[in-house]
Amino acid sequence: MKKIIDLIRVDLISAKGRNKGIFFLIFLLTAAFVVIGIITEALFMVFSIIVLGVMLVPFITMAEKTHNAGKIFTVIPADRKSIVISRFALTTGIYTVFSIIIFILYLIMEKFSDFHTSMISKDISNLYEVSSGFGTGIQMKAMENSIFWFIFAVTLMVMAGQHRKYFKKGISSKNNSILRSFLKFLGGIALVYAVTAAIILIFNIDILKPALIVLVNMLMALAAPMNGLVLSIILIFIGFGFTLYQLICSVVDYEAREL
Amino acid sequence: MKRILRRTAALIAAAVLTVYTQPFSAFAEDDELKCPSGITVSKLISGQEKIDAHPTNIKNSKTDSARVELVFHGDEILYTRYYGCTNIEEHTLADENSVFEWGSISKTFTWVSIMQLWEQGKIDLEADIRTYLPDDFFSHLKYDDPITLMDIMNHKGGWCEKFYDSTSEDMAEMPSLEEALKNVEPAQTYRPGEVASYSNWAASLAGLIVQRVSGMDYVDYVHKNIFEPLGMEHTSAGPDFTDNPWVREQRMKTMCYELSLHQSYKENEDGTIEDGVREEYKSKGTCMFNDQLYPCGAITGTLGDLATYAQALVNDAHPLFKNAETQEKLLSGSSFYGNTDIPSFSFGFDVHEYNNVRTFGHTGATFGCVANMEFDPVSKFGIVGLSNCGDDFPNYLCSYVFGSLKTKKYIGENYEKFDLTPYSGYYSDTRTHAAGMGRFILYMDAFSIDNINAAKVADGVFIEYHSEEYYDDTIYSIVEHSDGRHGIVNSCSEYLEIKNYIPKLCLLAGFMLCGVASLFILLAKRKLNKAHKAAPLSFAHIITAGQFAKIISLAAMISIVAIRVNGDNNGLTKTEGTVIGVIQIICLALCGLALLAAAYSFMSKKKLPYGRIRSLSCFAGNLITVSAMIFFEMYNFWCC
Numbered sequence: 063m064k065k066i067i068d069l070i071r072v073d074l075i076s077a078k079g080r081n082k083g084i085f086f087l088i089f090l091l092t093a094a095f096v097v098i099g100i101i102t103e104a105l106f107m108v109f110s111i112i113v114l115g116v117m118l119v120p121f122i123t124m125a126e127k128t129h130n131a132g133k134i135f136t137v138i139p140a141d142r143k144s145i146v147i148s149r150f151a152l153t154t155g156i157y158t159v160f161s162i163i164i165f166i167l168y169l170i171m172e173k174f175s176d177f178h179t180s181m182i183s184k185d186i187s188n189l190y191e192v193s194s195g196f197g198t199g200i201q202m203k204a205m206e207n208s209i210f211w212f213i214f215a216v217t218l219m220v221m222a223g224q225h226r227k228y229f230k231k232g233i234s235s236k237n238n239s240i241l242r243s244f245l246k247f248l249g250g251i252a253l254v255y256a257v258t259a260a261i262i263l264i265f266n267i268d269i270l271k272p273a274l275i276v277l278v279n280m281l282m283a284l285a286a287p288m289n290g291l292v293l294s295i296i297l298i299f300i301g302f303g304f305t306l307y308q309l310i311c312s313v314v315d316y317e318a319r320e321l
Numbered sequence: 322m323k324r325i326l327r328r329t330a331a332l333i334a335a336a337v338l339t340v341y342t343q344p345f346s347a348f349a350e351d352d353e354l355k356c357p358s359g360i361t362v363s364k365l366i367s368g369q370e371k372i373d374a375h376p377t378n379i380k381n382s383k384t385d386s387a388r389v390e391l392v393f394h395g396d397e398i399l400y401t402r403y404y405g406c407t408n409i410e411e412h413t414l415a416d417e418n419s420v421f422e423w424g425s426i427s428k429t430f431t432w433v434s435i436m437q438l439w440e441q442g443k444i445d446l447e448a449d450i451r452t453y454l455p456d457d458f459f460s461h462l463k464y465d466d467p468i469t470l471m472d473i474m475n476h477k478g479g480w481c482e483k484f485y486d487s488t489s490e491d492m493a494e495m496p497s498l499e500e501a502l503k504n505v506e507p508a509q510t511y512r513p514g515e516v517a518s519y520s521n522w523a524a525s526l527a528g529l530i531v532q533r534v535s536g537m538d539y540v541d542y543v544h545k546n547i548f549e550p551l552g553m554e555h556t557s558a559g560p561d562f563t564d565n566p567w568v569r570e571q572r573m574k575t576m577c578y579e580l581s582l583h584q585s586y587k588e589n590e591d592g593t594i595e596d597g598v599r600e601e602y603k604s605k606g607t608c609m610f611n612d613q614l615y616p617c618g619a620i621t622g623t624l625g626d627l628a629t630y631a632q633a634l635v636n637d638a639h640p641l642f643k644n645a646e647t648q649e650k651l652l653s654g655s656s657f658y659g660n661t662d663i664p665s666f667s668f669g670f671d672v673h674e675y676n677n678v679r680t681f682g683h684t685g686a687t688f689g690c691v692a693n694m695e696f697d698p699v700s701k702f703g704i705v706g707l708s709n710c711g712d713d714f715p716n717y718l719c720s721y722v723f724g725s726l727k728t729k730k731y732i733g734e735n736y737e738k739f740d741l742t743p744y745s746g747y748y749s750d751t752r753t754h755a756a757g758m759g760r761f762i763l764y765m766d767a768f769s770i771d772n773i774n775a776a777k778v779a780d781g782v783f784i785e786y787h788s789e790e791y792y793d794d795t796i797y798s799i800v801e802h803s804d805g806r807h808g809i810v811n812s813c814s815e816y817l818e819i820k821n822y823i824p825k826l827c828l829l830a831g832f833m834l835c836g837v838a839s840l841f842i843l844l845a846k847r848k849l850n851k852a853h854k855a856a857p858l859s860f861a862h863i864i865t866a867g868q869f870a871k872i873i874s875l876a877a878m879i880s881i882v883a884i885r886v887n888g889d890n891n892g893l894t895k896t897e898g899t900v901i902g903v904i905q906i907i908c909l910a911l912c913g914l915a916l917l918a919a920a921y922s923f924m925s926k927k928k929l930p931y932g933r934i935r936s937l938s939c940f941a942g943n944l945i946t947v948s949a950m951i952f953f954e955m956y957n958f959w960c961c
Contacts (some may be wrong), residue, residue, distance in 0.1 A: 279882065283765035284830055287747065287823055296830050300837065307841040314852045 069140055069148035073122055084124070088117050096164065104171035105206050108213045111161045115217035116247045118153050119224040142316045146229055150309050153221055154302075161214050168210065172203075204290035208281075211294035215301030220247060222308035229316040354394065357678035357700050358724035365392070365721055366400050373402060382406075386578040386602050386710035387415035389624045390718050393632055395701040400718075401624070407575040407709060409602055420555065420571040420623055421707035422610050423692045424685025427620035428524045430543050430558065432474055432669030433641055433651070434531045437546055439470075440647040443534050446470045453530045455499070461508045461960045468513040470527065474669045475656050476813040477514050478523040481755035483507040484961040486892040487522075487613045492561040498529050498539060501613035504895070508756035508960050515802050517656075517666075517815040518751035521617040524669075528616025539616055540564050550640055551629050556622030560615035568621055577608035577689025580712040602710065608689030618687055627705045631682070631694050635701045652681050652698045658798040658810070659782040663731070665798070666813045674731075674796065676724040686711065695719060731778045731796070732786075739775035739783035744799055744807045746770070747822035751808075751815045757961015758902055759881060761953045764829055767819055770809070825952070832949035835942045836875030839868040856929045860918035864939055867915020871946050874908035877901050878955060902958025909950045916943035 092110040099107030284293040353361040372378060387405040391398060403415045438444040444453070449467035451458070464479060472478050485505045489495045496504065507522055532539040543558040555568060562569030581603045610619060633640045639648040654664025654672065664672045670681045673695065682695035682703075689709060693716045696703030704722055706715025749767040754760055775783040781799045800808045800815075809816040819825070846865070849855040858864055881901060884893050893901070923936035950956060 279765055280833070283767070284826070286768060287826060292823070292826060292830060296834060299834060303834075303838055303841060307845050310845045311848050314848050314854060317854075318852060 065140060065144045066148045066151060069144060070152045072138070073149065073152050077122060084117075084121060088114065088121065091117075092160075096167065099168065100171055104168045105209065107164050107168050107171070108210050111157070111164055111214060112217050112247075113244075114160055115157050115221050116244055118157060119221050119228070122149070122153060123228050143313050146225075146309065146313045146316050149229075150222070150225055150305065150312070153225070154218065154305060157218065157221060165210060172206075204285050204287075204293075207290035208285045208293045208297070211290075211297045215297040215304075218301035219304045219308075220250075222305040226308045226312045226315065229312040230319065232319070356702055356722045357675065357697055358720070358722055359677070360721060362394070362399055369400050369402065369718075369721075373404075378404070382414070383412060384409060384602075386708065386713060387419060387421075387575075388706065388708045388710070388713055388715050388717075389415050389419065389421075390704065390706040390715050391624055391628045392718055392722055393628055393703050393705075395635065396632060398628065402718075403624075409576070409578065410604065413574065417623060417625055418555070418571060420568050420575060420621055421692065421709055422572075422618070422685070422687040422690040423620045423622065423627060423694075423707070424610070424618045424687045424690065425521075426627070426683045426685040426692050426694050427558070427616065427618045429669060429683050429694075430547055430620060431524055431527045431531060431616050433547060434535075434542060435470055435474065435527060436647055436651050436668065437642060438531065438534050440643055444470065444530070446474075450526070450530060453533055458499075458503070459506065459509075460503075461506050463509045464512050466513045470530070471655065472514045473523045473527050475666055476517050476519045476523065477511075478520060478526075479509045479511040479513040479516065479518070480507045480520050480523055481510040481518060482520070482752050483522045484754055484757055484759045484892055485898060486888065486894050488891055489560075489611050489613050492611055495560060495613055498525065498532065498613075498615070502526055502529060505614070505892075510755035511751065511817075512803060515800075516751055516808060516817060517810055517813050519813050520752075521612075521614060524617040525614035531616075543620075547630070547641060551633050553622065553626040553629055556620060556626040558615075558620050560611065560613070560619045562621065571623075572609070572621055573607060575607065575690075575709055577605045578602040578710040579605055580710065605689055608687075610687035610689070618685065624705060624707055627692070627694060627707065628703075631696050631703045631705050634681075635696050635698045635703060656813075658796050659779055661779045661782055663778075663782075663796060665796070665810060671812060673723075676730065678723055680723055684714075691715065693719075695723070697723070732776045732784060736776040736786065739777040741770055741773060741775050741783075744770065744809075744818075746807070747819045748807075748809060748816035749819055751817050754961060756954060757957045757959075758898065758905065758955050759961055761829055761878065761955070762882070764819070764822070764826055764953075767822055767826075770816075828945065828949050828952060831945040832878075832953075833875060835946045836871045838942065839871040843868050843872075856932075858919070858922040858929065858932065858936055858939065859925055859927060860921065863911075863918040864915050864922075866911045867918070867939075867943055867946075870908035870911035870915070871942070874905055874912070874946065874950065874955065877904050877908070898958045898961075902956060905950065905956045905958075909947065909956055912943050912946045912950070916940060916947055919943055 091113040095110035095113060096107050099105070099110070281293065284296060353363060355361050356365055382404050383406065385405040386409065387403075387407045389404065390402045392400045401417075403417070403419070405415055407413050407415050407419045435444060435446075439446055447469050450470060450473065451468070468478050483505050484507065487501060487505045495501070502522065502525060505522065507520075511518060528539045531542055535542045537545065540559045541564075544564060547553070548556055548558070555565075555571075557565035557568035557572075559565070562572060579602075580600050582600060610621075612618060634648070634652070637645070639645045642648050642651075651668045652670065654662075654667045655669075656666045657663060658665050663674070664679075666672060667681055669683075671683050673680045673682070678697050678700065680695045680697050682693070684694075685692035689711065691708050691711055691714050693704070693706040693714065695705075695716075702722055704716075704718050706718070708715045747767045747769055749763050753763045753766060755763050774786045775797075776786040777783055778796060782796065783799075784796050795811050797809050797811050800810055802808060802817075806818040806820060808818065843865070846855065881893065884897060885891075919936050919940035923933065923940060929935070954961070
């Protein structure tokens with residue numbers, strides 16, 4: 063454990079000497095979404111955790127590119143498994159703590175939602191009030207909470223994927239700039255959207271309907287109780303479970319890699 | 322839907338204009354016959370005729386599905402509308418010879434038959450139905466309590482929704498009603514006489530009782546005692562129409578439709594192109610209702626015959642019964658909301674509360690048709706409607722004739738809030754699978770009542786308050802059952818409390834998570850094996866088999882929902898159910914063995930990296946899976 067804490071310290075120390083411009087870019091983007099969330103719709107704050115999550119791993123690993131700091135791991139007396147674990151622990155820890163803070167802020171802002179110039183939730187709430195009847199649907203609050211933790215889990219999975227790629231293939235100036243990572247993330251969303259549209263177009267929605275209904279039914283049932291707590295816990299579990307899986311794979315890949 | 326709403330709005334606007342452009346004739350109106358809504362019959366008819374004559378309606382009628390409606394007063398037919406096509410592709414317009422399936426309105430024929438036999442002294446409504454059935458007819462009864470015909474008529478026999486499909490592709494090979502009922506007998510999950518759970522199966526069982534008590538085939542009985550006395554020559558009660566070839570011939574000409582929305586372009590009259598979401602009638606073919614449990618919904622006939630039947634039920638001459646008291650009893654309410662005199666259900670008939678009137682009747686829906694029958698035995702006004710499009714429910718004339726659906730008359734202007742806090746918790750509709758391998762579905766449909774705005778009607782009786790304009794203020798009453806659970810009753814359905822819902826839902830969620838986690842564990846194992854870094858636990862093969870079993874078990878559970886959705890919720894075939902059940906039993910056994918292996922691995926002194934944590938997580942995963950499979954009866958394909 064001490065070894066891992068020491069390795070985290072190494073990463074934190076080297077982070078101090080890195081490009082302050084990029085640090086401020088991350089800070090500004092996250093802060094911007096927090097402010098937007100405060101003045102408009104609390105749920106918008108979730109974009110700040112996406113920004114931090116997607117940019118954090120490239121920011122830490124960029125030291126290799128800027129200072130050739132990656133070589134340090136070939137000389138310090140630390141096994142590769144500990145290096146992988148420390149890196150995963152550092153990024154996941156920062157991201158999780160930041161997400162919890164944002165979620166608390168989000169809950170506080172939700173309490174004062176009447177003061178908002180609300181753009182989304184009130185319209186949806188009104189629509190919900192009109193369309194819902196006895197025994198139907200889930201509450202808006204549950205839906206919003208679940209959306210927050212869904213985005214948390216997906217971003218965590220993306221981060222784990224970034225780590226695995228780094229430990230498997232190392233860093234390259236072409237692949238690992240922060241902006242490129244963010245654009246790739248947006249590109250990934252666009253790709254998923256395009257592939258989904260293509261599948262629907264080719265296979266006809268009627269064939270996909272049963273699968274979609276099963277998925278939506280299950281999600282709705284899990285999202286309904288306790289303001290979405292059950293579904294949120296499951297999503298968090300899936301996020302961390304996938305991270306653990308990527309951690310194991312990264313250890314194997316990194317140990318097999320020639321440095 | 323937009324189109325229907327637009328059309329309805331146009332109809333209402335036209336009707337309002339018609340009413341207000343009539344010459345002032347208040348004195349004459351006083352003597353005129355008025356509908357319960359307050360509108361005079363002459364205004365109703367002239368208004369509807371103007372709507373029918375509107376060019377848009379005439380044009381749309383040639384491209385829309387059929388919706389036929391009729392208003393009557395006593396013996397007199399006041400107004401009939403035949404709108405739309407029974408076959409859009411061939412432009413066949415609906416007319417008096419068009420036949421439609423009446424769906425669950427068929428059940429009322431069973432209830433009328435039961436009441437006929439009751440007044441003849443052949444049936445005791447309070448006797449145990451086992452006296453009218455063969456020995457050992459039931460194989461899934463949970464309670465020894467007697468089940469009475471009253472229970473069945475109030476949908477309180479205690480059976481949950483049947484799990485297996487009872488439709489038949491080949492009508493020639495259809496089993497007898499008795500066999501069909503035995504084949505798909507659902508589990509009895511509620512104590513008889515306590516919980517309301519709408520049951521097609523139980524209604525068909527009542528049909529079998531009619532058959533056995535009368536000594537006649539059910540179809541023959543209905544013909545002889547209902548169709549023939551009323552002169553209903555254009556109606557069939559048999560599942561394959563062999564009792565009326567004319568109806569069969571006409572039914573084959575009727576196509577059924579569903580509305581589908583799609584984005585398309587339309588050229589306007591001025592030549593401009595406009596894009597938008599359009600509605601299209603999608604043909605479902607003849608879409609016959611071929612259920613082996615035919616007493617619950619197989620009656621098919623013309624609008625005229627349905628009107629004849631409804632008229633008989635408001636006729637003081639009681640043509641269907643020997644005694645007027647029997648007819649009165651039929652429409653006097655058999656179950657009531659709390660201690661009030663507001664009936665929730667009346668010997669198998671639905672009850673609706675309008676502003677000025679209380680109506681009785683039933684609705685119906687088959688795979689392709691929808692139907693409505695409503696009448697007021699006091700004013701003798703009634704409406705019947707039929708359609709060959711499931712999305713176009715034929716009740717447009719109800720508000721004209723009966724007024725607005727308003728139960729707010731029971732709560733007044735300054736209503737008192739009904740405190741639901743003592744009943745707080747999670748509830749689920751009783752018309753679902755409460756036993757067997759479909760039991761998990763019950764836990765996926767539950768909801769909390771904490772956010773419901775309830776207004777008090779009486780002790781234990783409330784309505785869900787929306788707004789003054791909200792059209793459906795359904796009445797609910799709270800009941801407490803012998804097992805301590807609360808139920809919220811409306812009509813013949815009930816939302817039943819689920820005790821300890823959250824832990825149960827967590828168990829279900831845990832089962833799903835274990836399935837997903839197993840997939841990643843297997844992938845990680847494969848990676849470690851390839852790198853020769855695997856350090857397997859004791860009985861590794863059994864543990865791996867358990868992980869495969871978790872994934873397969875989850876897939877089997879999902880396939881149940883997928884098959885049901887794909888088959889319009891008809892249920893699974895026996896073969897599908899057996900295959901899934903056997904798979905689940907094998908998975909359960911493998912997970913049980915993996916559980917033991919993980920326990921052994923945890924206790925053994927073999928030194929492995931993270932050995933304790935791995936064994937413990939493996940043990941926990943298998944324990945959750947085994948517990949969930951047992952609790953949700955995922956293996957139980959024989960009693961569901």
